[in-house]
Amino acid sequence: MPALLDVKGLKTHFFTEEGEVKAVDGVSYDLEDGETLGLVGESGCGKSVSALSLMRLIPSPPGKIVGGEVWFEDRDILKLDMDDMRSIRGGKISMIFQEPMTSLNPVLTIERQLTETLQLHKRMSRAAAREEAESLLARVGIPDPTRRIRQYPHQFSGGMRQRVMIAMALSCSPRLIIADEPTTALDVTIQAQILELMKGLTAEAGVALIIITHNLGVVARYADRVNIMYAGKIIERGEAREIYRNPRHPYTVGLLKSVPRLDQPRRGRLEPIEGQPPDLVNLPQGCPFRPRCRWAVARCETEAPPLMETGEGHWSACWQADLLGIQALEQQDEPQIPAIADLGAEDNRT
Amino acid sequence: MRATPNTEARPGDGIANGDVLLEVKNLKMHFPVNSGMLFQRAVAHIKAVDDVSFAVRRGETLGIVGESGCGKTTIGRCILQLYRPTAGQIIFLERDLGRLSSKEMRAMRRELQVIFQDPYSSLNPRMTAGNIVGEPLLVHKMVKNKAEYRERVAELLLNVGLNPYMANRFPHEFSGGQRQRIGVARALSVEPKFIVADEPVSALDVSIQAQIINLLENLQEQHDLTYLFIAHDLSVVRHISNRVGVMYLGRIVELADRNEIYTNPAHPYTQALLSAVPIPDPVADAQRERIVLRGEVPSPLNPPKGCVFHPRCPAAIDECSRVVPELRQVQPGHWAACIRAPGYGAV
Numbered sequence: 001m002p003a004l005l006d007v008k009g010l011k012t013h014f015f016t017e018e019g020e021v022k023a024v025d026g027v028s029y030d031l032e033d034g035e036t037l038g039l040v041g042e043s044g045c046g047k048s049v050s051a052l053s054l055m056r057l058i059p060s061p062p063g064k065i066v067g068g069e070v071w072f073e074d075r076d077i078l079k080l081d082m083d084d085m086r087s088i089r090g091g092k093i094s095m096i097f098q099e100p101m102t103s104l105n106p107v108l109t110i111e112r113q114l115t116e117t118l119q120l121h122k123r124m125s126r127a128a129a130r131e132e133a134e135s136l137l138a139r140v141g142i143p144d145p146t147r148r149i150r151q152y153p154h155q156f157s158g159g160m161r162q163r164v165m166i167a168m169a170l171s172c173s174p175r176l177i178i179a180d181e182p183t184t185a186l187d188v189t190i191q192a193q194i195l196e197l198m199k200g201l202t203a204e205a206g207v208a209l210i211i212i213t214h215n216l217g218v219v220a221r222y223a224d225r226v227n228i229m230y231a232g233k234i235i236e237r238g239e240a241r242e243i244y245r246n247p248r249h250p251y252t253v254g255l256l257k258s259v260p261r262l263d264q265p266r267r268g269r270l271e272p273i274e275g276q277p278p279d280l281v282n283l284p285q286g287c288p289f290r291p292r293c294r295w296a297v298a299r300c301e302t303e304a305p306p307l308m309e310t311g312e313g314h315w316s317a318c319w320q321a322d323l324l325g326i327q328a329l330e331q332q333d334e335p336q337i338p339a340i341a342d343l344g345a346e347d348n349r350t
Numbered sequence: 351m352r353a354t355p356n357t358e359a360r361p362g363d364g365i366a367n368g369d370v371l372l373e374v375k376n377l378k379m380h381f382p383v384n385s386g387m388l389f390q391r392a393v394a395h396i397k398a399v400d401d402v403s404f405a406v407r408r409g410e411t412l413g414i415v416g417e418s419g420c421g422k423t424t425i426g427r428c429i430l431q432l433y434r435p436t437a438g439q440i441i442f443l444e445r446d447l448g449r450l451s452s453k454e455m456r457a458m459r460r461e462l463q464v465i466f467q468d469p470y471s472s473l474n475p476r477m478t479a480g481n482i483v484g485e486p487l488l489v490h491k492m493v494k495n496k497a498e499y500r501e502r503v504a505e506l507l508l509n510v511g512l513n514p515y516m517a518n519r520f521p522h523e524f525s526g527g528q529r530q531r532i533g534v535a536r537a538l539s540v541e542p543k544f545i546v547a548d549e550p551v552s553a554l555d556v557s558i559q560a561q562i563i564n565l566l567e568n569l570q571e572q573h574d575l576t577y578l579f580i581a582h583d584l585s586v587v588r589h590i591s592n593r594v595g596v597m598y599l600g601r602i603v604e605l606a607d608r609n610e611i612y613t614n615p616a617h618p619y620t621q622a623l624l625s626a627v628p629i630p631d632p633v634a635d636a637q638r639e640r641i642v643l644r645g646e647v648p649s650p651l652n653p654p655k656g657c658v659f660h661p662r663c664p665a666a667i668d669e670c671s672r673v674v675p676e677l678r679q680v681q682p683g684h685w686a687a688c689i690r691a692p693g694y695g696a697v
Contacts, residue, residue, distance in 0.1 A: 042555035157646050187417035187582065189643045192626040196642060214555065217628030221635045244631045256630055258560035260589035262612065263629050263638065269567065270589065272560030276525050 002074065003030035004175060004208050005054075010068035012046075012053045015061060019281040023049040025232035026068075028307075033175070036202065036209045038219030038240065040255075041229035044277060047212045050229070051178045055095060056085055073175070091121040094169040096162070096198075098181035103165065104153040110137075110164055111149045114171060121172040136167040140197060159190035166198060176208045183218060195222060216255055220244055225313075228252050231278050231288035234307060238314035246325045248316035250293045253328045287318070295320045295328075371544060371576050372429065373405040377438035379424050383651065396650045398424040400600040402438075403677070406544075411570065411577040413591030413608075415584055415623070417647060420597040422580045426546040429578065430464055431455055442544065460490050463537035467549035469529030473521040480517030483507065483535045490540055506535040510565060527558035534565065538573065548580045563590055584627050588612050596620045599658040600650055602677060606684035616686040616693075618665045657688070665690045 012024040024046040031037050041047045052058055053065050056077065070077040077088065097103040105113055114136065115129035124132065130149075137145035140163040153161055162182065169177050179198065183191040199222045202209045211219050219226060219240070226243045228236040228251065236249040247253045254273035260266070275292040278284060284291060287300040299319050307315045310322065318324070379399040382392035399421040406412045414422045428435045431447055440447045442462060450458060466472035473482055484503045486492075493499040504514035510531040521529055530550060537545055547566065551559040567590065569575060581587050587594055588608055595605040596619065604617040615621045622641040629635040643662050648654055654661050660670035669689060677685045680693040688694060 042557060159646055187647075188584070188626045189417065189622060190646065191628075192640065192642050195628075215628070216556075216630040217635075220628060220630050220632045240632050245633065255556060258557050259630065260563075260585040261629060261631075262585045262588065262624065262627050263631070263634050266589060266608070269564050270560040272564060273557035274561070276527070276558075277555075 002071075004033045004035075004072070005031040006069075006071040007050075007054070008069040008071070010050060010053055010070065011066045012049050012058055012063060013066050014063045016281075021280045022232050022283065023063075023280060024053060027229075027232075027234055028068075029227055029234060029237060031176070031208050031210065034203075034206045034208055035225065036199070036211065036223050038223030038226040039210055039212045039229065040214065040216055040219060040226060042214055042277060044280065045229045046232040046280075047229050048180050051095075051180055051210065051212055054178065055089055055093060057089075087121070090117050090174075091172045092174055093176045093178065094172065094174045096165045096169050096177060096179040096182050098184050101153075101158070101161065101185070104161060106153055109150055109152055110156075114149070114164070114168055117168065117171050132171070133167075136171055137164070139170070139201065140164070140167045141193075142167075158186055159194060162186060162190075162194050163197070166194075166201065170201060170205065170207075173205065174207060176210070177202060178210045178212070180212045181214070182211065184213070184215075191218070198222075216244070216259070228255075231283060232280060233288070233317065234315075235289065235317045236315065237307070238311070242311065242314045245329075246311070246314070247329060248310045248314060248321040248324045249289075249318045250295050250320070250324065250328075251289050253324055254292075256329060295323060369408050370405045371408045371442070372578075373403075373439075373441040374425070374429065375403050375439040375441065377402045377425065377428055377440065378436045379421070379428055379433055380436045394651055397600050397653065398650060399428065399435075402597075402600075402602050404595060404602060404605060406576055406578060408543075408576055409570075409574055410592040411579050411590055413579045413581065413587035413594040414597060415581060415587045415594060416597035417582060417623075419599075419647060419650065421600040421650075422582075422597050423548055425597075426464070426548050426578060426580050430459075430462060430546060457490075460540045461543045463540065463542040463545050465530075465533050465537050465545060465547045465550045468553050469526055469533055470521075470553070472533060473529055475521050477520075478517060479507070479512070479519050479521065479524070479532050482521070482532055483517075483539055486536060486539045492540065502539075506539055509538065509569070510535045511561075525558075526554050527561060530554060530562050531565065534562075534569070538569065541573070542575070544576045544578070546578045546580070549582065550579075551586060552581065552583065559586070566590065584624060596623065599647060599653055601658060601687065602685075603659065603688070604686045605677065606681075606686075610681065610684050614681075614684075616680045616684065616691040617659075617688045618663050618690070619659050622664075659688075 008028050010024055010027045014021040014023055027050050039047045054070055058065060065078060111130060111133060114133035118124045118129040118132055134145045134149055137149060142148055142160060142163055156164060183194050186194060211223060213219055223240045225238065226240050227234045228249065230251050236243065236252050243252060247256060257271045258273055260270060273292050278288050286302050287304050290296045290300045297320065305317045305319050307317045310316050377399055378401055380395040380397050383394045383396060384390040385393040402425060414425065416422045427433045429440055480503045483506050484499055487499060487502060493502055503517055507514050507517060512528060512531050551562050554562060563586065570577060579587060579590055591608050593607055594611045595602045598619050604611060604620045611620065615624055622643045625639060625641045645662050656671040656673055657675050660666040673689060675687045675689050677687045678695045680686045680691050686694065
């Protein structure tokens with residue numbers, strides 16, 4: 001059976017005054033029906049742009065999808081005309097955004113915002129759409145939906161707004177939901193509620209889910225597979241368990257080691273990834289992670305490593321992948337003090 | 351030596367013999383909610399901070415955690431005298447800050463600095479990094495001439511891991527992590543004793559967060575600093591703090607030593623909060639018990655009667671809706687405000 005979604009060599013660039021920003025630069029992955037995929041990376045790594053590209057929501061100019069294919073239900077989304085695209089957007093593929101404060105329309109009632117998609121995509125009558133909207137609100141755990149549906153977004157708390165967004169995303173029974181940092185703006189106890197809810201509802205309806213996040217912890221519990229992005233590329237991909245227990249890219253190892261963990265004894269000093277993410281206009285030659293990498297060898301400087309299979313279904317874009325894995329994760333490195341923020345600044349404290 | 355003698359036990363006593371640098375006593379900060387078209391009058395009060403007491407001893411890091419709206423930032427601002435508290439005292443270096451004249455307070459600010467959360471909005475975009483860092487030196491007349499000023503600014507930048515040649519750059523030329531380093535250098539410039547760090551790493555990417563946390567720890571060792579570290583991220587707070595206070599709806603509900611509070615949380619809210627933190631390991635995460643709390647934090651305009659947490663509490667009994675639980679010791683040095691906590695009031 002072909003995958004539900006097959007992204008091949010997607011490239012989205014932004015043409016700015018500073019130059020061509022290669023926000024997404026050759027990203028390929030697939031997604032099975034009903035699967036949950038985590039797309040993890042730090043700000044500016046291209047994770048949100050790659051998701052917006054799937055929906056063809058890249059502001060143009062300055063942005064442009066300059067290459068690649070996105071196969072969804074045996075059609076290349078990138079070649080569809082605007083009418084066909086509109087039927088997919090919000091219908092077959094829907095999206096949950098980070099900021100429930102800004103992604104709901106403040107001057108329309110929740111009813112209006114929920115029934116709009118139902119009337120448009122499912123051609124429901126107003127009364128039927130209203131009834132459906134109320135049952136959707138009940139499904140996402142909003143108490144007293146008959147009363148709440150007449151209210152405006154400002155009358156809802158952050159967590160409740162995100163529930164409304166989930167109801168909206170589910171409303172047209174999509175096959176794929178893309179959630180872009182769905183819990184970043186929420187408190188940790190509310191975050192737990194929302195993640196449980198999303199996972200429960202998508203599993204129940206057999207909907208595939210892409211969770212985009214900068215927090216490795218958020219997807220650990222919910223994702224089947226995880227893609228790690230850095231500087232516009234996927235640098236590691238595999239089963240969630242593999243990524244967390246047996247990481248094969250120095251960036252993934254660094255991310256896992258730089259966060260303090262509640263389930264482990266406290267360590268002396270954290271091990272940060274030194275330096276800054278690269279400038280996407282002037283990417284260094286060779287591997288983009290090389291300047292920050294403690295495993296770098298001469299080859300990394302000249303030749304950018306492609307995504308190579310290091311284990312079953314586990315891919316890494318690193319020449320040194322075989323040296324990494326569980327031992328790199330457990331190895332206690334001498335803490336690199338002092339931390340130097342910039343370009344070879346000499347520090348004279350120690 | 352304490353400014354005022356007191357006999358009753360407070361959540362600052364008996365933790366260690368180190369001397370107390372800062373003490374907060376029965377702090378209340380209520381914000382009026384005004385109404386009326388022309389003649390504004392207070393119709394209600396938001397109890398942002400309601401009767402909070404704690405002490406910070408010299409050289410330690412006291413972490414304050416809680417969710418948005420719990421009052422943790424307000425406590426920081428009251429300590430800095432950016433807000434005038436409704437009631438209560440803040441005793442710093444044995445002086446009651448609320449009673450100082452504005453001139454005395456200005457001098458006191460040399461000892462009492464702050465690092466803000468958002469490195470994008472807390473730096474003046476029209477000032478160079480060097481002037482941002484050096485301005486407090488001029489305000490407090492800490493340098494004699496231009497050469498000394500330049501030398502000191504260069505030293506400060508170096509101290510936080512920035513290159514001195516960056517002094518001529520403007521904030522927009524720096525990344526988020528570097529901006530936060532500028533904020534740290536500015537706070538350090540006047541050689542303070544005490545720093546309120548209000549969510550200093552929340553706006554940063556994880557790989558940069560660790561850099562700033564290590565920097566704060568190194569500086570603490572070198573300059574004998576005392577921190578009040580306010581954050582919502584429990585793993586970060588555990589890492590950096592010696593003791594941790596957990597806040598909920600304007601009150602401290604639990605306060606204990608770092609290891610004690612994380613291995614042996616006594617308050618149901620702390621337990622739920624800890625269990626909600628995601629762990630970056632699917633295998634380990636699956637083995638943890640997860641307490642998903644019902645509902646949301648109630649409005650501080652109209653907090654619940656009795657224990658403010660009782661409507662969401664899995665352990666609540668009838669009495670919880672009537673009695674406001676005081677912060678009491680459940681173990682020596684471990685304080686909790688819950689009548690259901692084992693050992694509550696026994697110590």
